[in-house]
Amino acid sequence: MFKGHYRSLSDETRMTCSTIIRSCFSPRPLKKYYAMAVVLPLVLIGCGDEEKAAVPKADIGAGKSLAESQCAGCHGVDGKGAAPGIPNMAAQVERYLVESLLAYKAGKRTHAALRDMTAQLSDSDIRNVAGYYTGLAPLTAATAKEMKEILSPYEKGKAAAVACVECHSEDGNSKIAGTPSLAGQQPLYFAAAVRAYLAGARSKASMEMLRKLTTVDVQSLALFYASQAPAQRAAPKDGNPAVGEPLSARCGGCHGAQGVSTDSATPSLAGQDAKYLVNAIKAYRDRSRQHSVMLDTNSDEEIKNIAAFYAVQESKAAEGEEMTAQALGEKCDRCHGPGVENSAMAIPKISGQDKAYLIKAMRAYHDGKRGSSLMHNMSLPYSELLIESVASLYAAQPAR
Ligand code: HEC
Ligand code: HEC
Ligand code: HEC
Numbered sequence: 001m002f003k004g005h006y007r008s009l010s011d012e013t014r015m016t017c018s019t020i021i022r023s024c025f026s027p028r029p030l031k032k033y034y035a036m037a038v039v040l041p042l043v044l045i046g047c048g049d050e051e052k053a054a055v056p057k058a059d060i061g062a063g064k065s066l067a068e069s070q071c072a073g074c075h076g077v078d079g080k081g082a083a084p085g086i087p088n089m090a091a092q093v094e095r096y097l098v099e100s101l102l103a104y105k106a107g108k109r110t111h112a113a114l115r116d117m118t119a120q121l122s123d124s125d126i127r128n129v130a131g132y133y134t135g136l137a138p139l140t141a142a143t144a145k146e147m148k149e150i151l152s153p154y155e156k157g158k159a160a161a162v163a164c165v166e167c168h169s170e171d172g173n174s175k176i177a178g179t180p181s182l183a184g185q186q187p188l189y190f191a192a193a194v195r196a197y198l199a200g201a202r203s204k205a206s207m208e209m210l211r212k213l214t215t216v217d218v219q220s221l222a223l224f225y226a227s228q229a230p231a232q233r234a235a236p237k238d239g240n241p242a243v244g245e246p247l248s249a250r251c252g253g254c255h256g257a258q259g260v261s262t263d264s265a266t267p268s269l270a271g272q273d274a275k276y277l278v279n280a281i282k283a284y285r286d287r288s289r290q291h292s293v294m295l296d297t298n299s300d301e302e303i304k305n306i307a308a309f310y311a312v313q314e315s316k317a318a319e320g321e322e323m324t325a326q327a328l329g330e331k332c333d334r335c336h337g338p339g340v341e342n343s344a345m346a347i348p349k350i351s352g353q354d355k356a357y358l359i360k361a362m363r364a365y366h367d368g369k370r371g372s373s374l375m376h377n378m379s380l381p382y383s384e385l386l387i388e389s390v391a392s393l394y395a396a397q398p399a400r
């Protein structure tokens with residue numbers, strides 16, 4: 001019944017309704033459903049009133065001629081994007097095609113060629129061409145080549161970490177004095193530390209190897225290590241944890257209770273190698289490493305004790321579960337999965353979509369260049385990694 005209502009609306013009412021419906025999907029799940037419960041019925045009542053203003057059906061023949069003369073060069077007559085970065089449109093959700101064309105026309109979505117083209121299209125042209133592309137058979141075989149490339153974020157990190165095993169151990173719990181454990185470490189801090197070595201703000205000959213890593217590599221390593229369980233350490237020979245404990249009072253506000261950080265940009269100190277902690281704190285004191293607070297009041301003796309205190313604390317992994325492309329996909333499928341064409345919102349099909357286009361679209365959401373707050377929730381420390389993984393997953397799925 002909802003579908004019928006929706007189809008019969010004027011373009012303007014439809015945009016307004018969809019905006020309200022979309023705005024219900026705030027990042028906070030509880031608020032979201034509450035807002036849905038309150039707002040959605042109002043929207044439905046409001047939208048239902050316009051039912052009488054009937055909209056003519058799409059003229060598929062007219063849509064086909066329009067597509068052949070103006071769109072086929074890029075979107076194909078079969079709805080297949082002619083080059084990477086151009087979306088496939090065969091069997092796409094009709095209402096979504098209409099809405100995106102209206103969004104280009106209204107300047108809400110920006111793309112120079114489409115703005116100029118849609119400026120020339122009437123509402124019925126838009127309806128017809130959308131109807132034409134929706135009616136085409138889904139593209140199937142063409143995406144097979146993408147099948148090999150599915151990236152599982154966690155597996156990718158695990159593979160990259162092979163280069164680090166010699167010093168940081170297989171699970172990131174280092175056993176070499178002076179070499180930090182990476183297990184359970186906070187991901188934004190991890191990425192910042194790698195950047196600091198690359199920028200020369202922290203120097204260590206052994207870290208030269210980090211130069212080869214791409215952003216996606218660094219994020220996948222951050223994810224892999226953040227998901228490893230930190231081991232408990234025995235008390236170091238130097239330093240007294242009991243004496244160090246009161247000295248840590250100034251640190252807990254940022255580094256968390258007992259050194260277990262809950263902030264992605266602040267490192268956990270719990271369970272860290274004591275010698276590494278001593279070196280790091282002294283490096284801040286000597287200004288060879290920058291820190292947001294002054295640590296230079298500590299004597300060498302105090303530093304040893306504070307390091308001993310943190311070294312023996314039990315830590316906790318920053319990332320809970322192992323993240324796979326499939327697990328992510330299940331979250332996306334709540335909206336983009338089977339039945340998407342019957343949704344109350346204009347939601348596109350993304351299975352079998354062009355991979356380069358998917359990456360472009362998700363980056364645009366992430367960077368705030370394409371509005372749709374509900375698409376912004378890709379967790380930040382891994383955004384590039386997740387975008388690539390999920391794009392490869394959907395590009396490899398058969399189109400529906
Ligand atoms: C010069 C190449 C070109 C031509 C010609 C062209 N498009 Fe596109 N189209 C694109 C590109 C590139 C995008 C992706 C733009 C973006 O990132 O927003 C796109 C996006 C779209 C979208 C949004 C799809 C989605 O999944 O969000 C629709 C709908 C669309 N085009 C319809 C048309 C129609 C209808 C025509 C003919 C009237 C047309 N296009 C002609 C290149 C073209
Ligand atoms: C040859 C031994 C060695 C190898 C191999 C090595 N590291 Fe290290 N790594 C170290 C040492 C030693 C330090 C501490 C340097 C310092 O005091 O700044 C360190 C520090 C780090 C830090 C900073 C940790 C913190 O708590 O600030 C990160 C991040 C890191 N390494 C990542 C990696 C990654 C990723 C790899 C593999 C691609 C790797 N390392 C390979 C020896 C190594
Ligand atoms: C205002 C917040 C704040 C306070 C207070 C603070 N820290 Fe930090 N600490 C940070 C941040 C942020 C970093 C990461 C800095 C960087 O990128 O080098 C850091 C880094 C460190 C590191 C490096 C860890 C590693 O893995 O390389 C050590 C060691 C450290 N702090 C110890 C301490 C101690 C000891 C105290 C208390 C005496 C303290 N910090 C107080 C915010 C704080």
Ligand code: HEC
Pocket residue numbers: 025087328329331332333334335336345346347348349350358361362370371372374375390
């Ligand atoms: C709550 C519902 C919802 C969820 C969950 C959701 N999406 Fe979306 N998605 C939408 C809507 C609505 C749009 C259309 C927004 C617009 O017009 O820009 C969209 C658009 C997109 C597009 C643009 C497609 C195109 O043709 O331009 C991509 C790509 C996308 N989503 C990927 C994802 C991924 C990946 C996930 C999981 C991490 C996800 N979405 C989760 C509702 C959702």
